[in-house]
Amino acid sequence: MAEPPVTNPVEDPVDAPTTDAMQNPVEEPAVDPMDVLMEDPVEEPVQNTIDYSEPFEVRESEGKGLGCFATRDIFAGNQILLEKCRLSCGNYRTRAQTMDDLVKNYKKLSQEEKNEYLSLYASNKWEHVRDTNHTLAQFGLPIEEKEEYARLYLVYLGNCFAVDDGVRDKDGTILVEARDGIxxxxxxxxxxxxxxxxxxxMQIPGYWAATATRNIKKGTELCITYIPLFPSRxxxxxxxxGWGFTCxxxxxxxxxxxxxxxLLEACRMRGLVPEGAEGIPQEDNEEPEHARLRRRVELAKKLQWQHTLFFSYHDLAVYNIFLSADLRRTDADEALTALEEAVHILETAIPIGVQLYGDNDATVADARDDLKSAHQKIQRIKDEEGIV
Ligand SMILES: [Zn+2]
Structure with a gap:
């Protein structure tokens, strides 16, 4: 774990942590960051909270730096990780305020945690490095601290997740800043x-929660997506x-x-596939994605694997929602058809999710958010096209 991975997640590398100050590097801080940066270190002992007892280990991933690998067979719907947020900061109007808050919270960590944070991937985008150095140059700190905080801020830019949308009044004025967590x-x-x-x-306030979307064999790398999964490569x-790698x-x-x-093999073993049926076309990379996703749904239905079925439905619905954005440019009717199908699929999937995980589960809430989003998109297209 000594080396940072090549790739790391943030919600959106361009949009999320960008403050006004980053776009305009000459803007000066509205508060004096020295007040916080020069504070005495926190005195009380800090409990070490690092625990890698989850069903995965962190090790070298070929060509990608470090990655997470399953240490046992995992089943669709299993919780992979529930991690408490130990370091967060407000997404303030100026870079200096944000850095201020970040450093203040960083100082509350144990030395071991600090070392771990600093070992994460740090953004190396030139504008991030420039803006970070520009802000820190104003502080007159000893060189070691300057280097430590520069590294910390670039790690923040390379790894933050939006954890709280903050509060705005009806005119859009910020009442409480949005927050990012690392x-x-x-x-x-x-x-x-x-x-x-x-x-x-966001679903469980203060925690990052991850769930397996399919059955995963021991030794397989566990991956999330950093971006919306557009159909187009x-x-x-x-x-x-923005992360500096080619997927x-x-x-x-x-x-x-x-x-x-x-999936097909499991169906065959249970006698659910007729003798001689092909099921999966071999090495057919031309097959449209929706056909592939639909096959997963059909196989999961045959197997009556409810967990797999729930996530397969969700995948197919999300695919339809993204597809509708591409279709919208040329054909409103086709975009509406894709969205209506997404609504139908989600309405089928959500009761399965509720049955499996309960009404308040994060994965169910995710599916509900997608359903809401599909309804809103349908309404928007209808309004734009004058369809009643
Ligand atoms: Zn890819």
């Missing part, structure tokens, strides 16, 4: 455009450029058939 363990998950783990940093790759996931490099083969 998580030691969550930061170790690499990206895949066909992720086997889903997460939320080019669009995904362009969004991922070589199975979806970008051609589908990996293993997961579907496993």
């Amino acid at each position: 998580y030691l363990k969550a930061s170790r998950f690499n990206h895949s455009c066909d992720p086997n783990v889903t997460y939320s940093a 080019e669009k995904r790759q362009s969004r991922l450029r 070589r996931c199975t979806r970008c490099e051609g589908w990996d058939e293993d997961y579907d083969k496993d």
